[in-house]
Structures are given as C-alpha cells and as structure tokens.
Amino acid sequence: MRVLDQIAQSPFPLIALSQNPNYSSSSIVKGGSFFGSGLYKWLVECHGFLHNVVLIVSSLCFVLYLSFQAKKSFSKLSNGRSHIMIAYYGCLWLVSLLNLAWCCLQAWECTRGKEVAWNILSLFTKSGMLFLEVSLLAFLFQGSYASGPEALARTFGISGLVVGLDIILKAVYLFGFGIPLFIDSNGQSPHVKWGLWVVHRLVLTAVYGIILFMYHSKWRERLPARPAFYKYISIMFILNALALFACVLNGASFGYWLYGVTNVCYHAFYLPLIYVTFLADFFQEEDLRLENVYYSEMKDAGFFDADWE
DSSP states (O other), rough: OOOHHHHHOOSHHHHHHHHHHTTTHHHHTTTSSSSSSHHHHHSSSSOOOHHHHHHHHHHHHHHHHHHHHHHHEEEEHHHHOHHHHHHHHHHHHHHHHHHHHHHHHHGGGGSOOOOHHHHHHHHHHHHHHHHHHHHHHHHHTTTTTSSSSHHHHHHHHHHHHHHHHHHHHHIIIIIIOOOOOOOOOOOOOHHHHHHHHHHHHHHHHHHHHHHHHHTTTGGGSSSSHHHHHHHHHHHHHHHHHHHHHHTTTTSSSHHHHHHHHHHHHOOOOOHHHEEEEEEEEHHHHHHHHHHHHHHHHHHTTTGGGGGGO
C-alpha cells in the first residue's frame, strides 16, 4: 500500500513506478492499478517508460509521415524513373515497418519465452537498417548520380553481399553458440558478444572516418558534391564512435547506459535522417524541375509577353 500511495501522490505515476525498487507487476495488478498488466509491461517494464515511448512515438510518426506523402512520392518516382530511388524508397518503407514493430515490441526482450522471437525480429530489423546504411555508402563511393539498372545492381549487389555475411555471422552467434546478441542485461552479457559489437562498430566508424578524410583531402572531387551527404556522414561517424566507446566499456554501468542511448538514437532517428539526406532532395528537385517546365511552357505560349511591353 505504501508503494500505491507514492504513485498516487506523484504527478508522473508511470515514471515514479518504474523508478521504485519495491514494485512488482503482480502487486500492482492485485492492488487495482489504473493500468492492466499487459499495458504496464508494454510501456514500463524492461527498459522503462521514457525509453519505450521515445522509440514508439518517433517510429510511428515517421511511418505516418511516409503514409501521408505516399501518393505524392509514388507520382514523382514514376515520373522520374530513377531505378535507385524507386528501389531505395521501397526498401525504406519495408525497414520502417520492421523498425516500428521492433520499437513497439520492446517488452519481448524481457519476457520469458520470447527471447528467440525477439532475437529474430532484432536480426531482421537491424540487418534491414544496415542494408540501407551500406547501400548509401556504396552509392557515395560511386561518385555519381547514376540511375540506371547497372548502377542499381552494383549498389544493391555490394550491400546484399555485406549484409548477407553479417546476417550469417550473427546467426552463428545466435543459433550456433546460443549467445543472445540482442538481449542486454547489465552485468550478465557475455564478453564475446561485446567483442562482436566492438568489431562491428569499429568497421563502421573506420568507413565513415575514411569518407570524412576523403572529403577534406585531394580526393574530394571523387565524391558527390552534396553537403547533405557529409552532414549525414559526420552524424553517423559520431554516433558509431560513441557506440564503439560504449561497447569497449561493456563492463561498466556507464557503458550500458551510453550503448542504450546510441541504440535509441539509431532506431528513433536514423530512418528520418536517411530520408532527409537521400530522398527529400530528390523529391524537391522534381518539384523544381516541374516548375521550370511549366514556366517554359507558359513563356512559349506568350503569357509573359506583356511584361516586356
């Protein structure tokens, strides 16, 4: 009853509940909580209320944004006939839905009997996001805005090979050695798991670092001349460097906290970031191109002749 009194007096009952070391889900349900056990576990247990809500709200908002823009985007993609943009937009939709499911099912990570399902969902979700990440890097290293089938085959071929090898390696860890790669328990995770994440983050940090070095060197002309790409590269370099540092500190509480923060940032904001970096400019360019076409047609028809009289 003392726990329930503290919750009732708090202006933020869910946060107060999650921070109280003396609570349990069964006692709250028996005590007549405002929230059922299912809703309570979904929002509060495992990582906490703030962690879950940030992930769910951000991923849901992005999927809703894609839905509202879908008709307009489909029209522009069909008119533009860019194979890379069409394929990338389709992949973005698929990965966004997977990420929304991953964000909404955070309670699976701490639910007995759901460990295998959670690891499989995490494997496909993170592999899908890695595919988008590697595809954009492969596109950057091509140094042009080619939109033909050959460019698409090169970009997705490289990405598929890299992500396929990554999936096989993680599947061996998960199902061969029984190492729960995607279940994070402070003080209980095997060190071999963190060794894999150190290598994973080290490779990504090195790749982004190489691109930044090329951008500030004489090889800059070999890269696409778009400032948005380098803002994206800088953000991803910092994020992966912080995640690498967190994985190295896996034995410390600060390492677990920092790793959790980078993980939330990645799943909450990476897909909107890649949309703004890679697709938004394409759609805006299509708008400008159409405006120029309409202006040329009206000029040829003599609509602006009166301005010169």
